[in-house]
Amino acid sequence: MARLYFRYSAMNAGKSTYLLQVAHNYNENGKEVLLFTSALDGREGVGFIASRIGLKREAQTYDADSDFFELLDGVDVACVLIDEAQFLTHDQVKQLHRWAHQVNIPVMCFGIRSDFRGEPFPGSAALLVLADNLEEIKTVCRCGKKATMNIRTNEDGSRVLEGEQVLIGGNSTYRQVCAKCFYQDV
Incomplete structure (x- = not known):
């Protein structure tokens, strides 16, 4: 029986690299996959899944209005892979x-x-409730502890504590931190 999987982590843990490796493994075994990424993610161009280590592959995009029943109707693939899944809606x-x-x-x-x-x-939040299988992909904070949280910094490196949940464009950057470091500057 097939399942819904959620592979999650803080920033910079290699989620996109992991996804691209899974796609490669299916393809190496003669199996087709269907890749999706959020239309909000334009770091390497809209419609691409890219890792920070240089891997990149074209993907279909979804947004809040996308209907996956329509997008997946009649597809003949071995697996569906979705990057930036935090941007999915509950529905x-x-x-x-x-x-x-x-x-x-x-x-x-x-x-x-x-x-x-x-x-x-x-x-x-919806994936944490509905996914049949959860896997944490681990990464580390600058202090050396396991990172489980994310922070946003501005151009001068100062931490940003307020603002829109999703910032498109701009000079903001994100960094993974442990819980202790997350609360340190609050």
């Missing part, structure tokens, strides 16, 4: 969960759990 996660179980094709979602304020993303 989209429900669609993916139902679809995986009805058509017996696994769906693997990769994303972060929370934003720079420590608030959950809607897609991640």
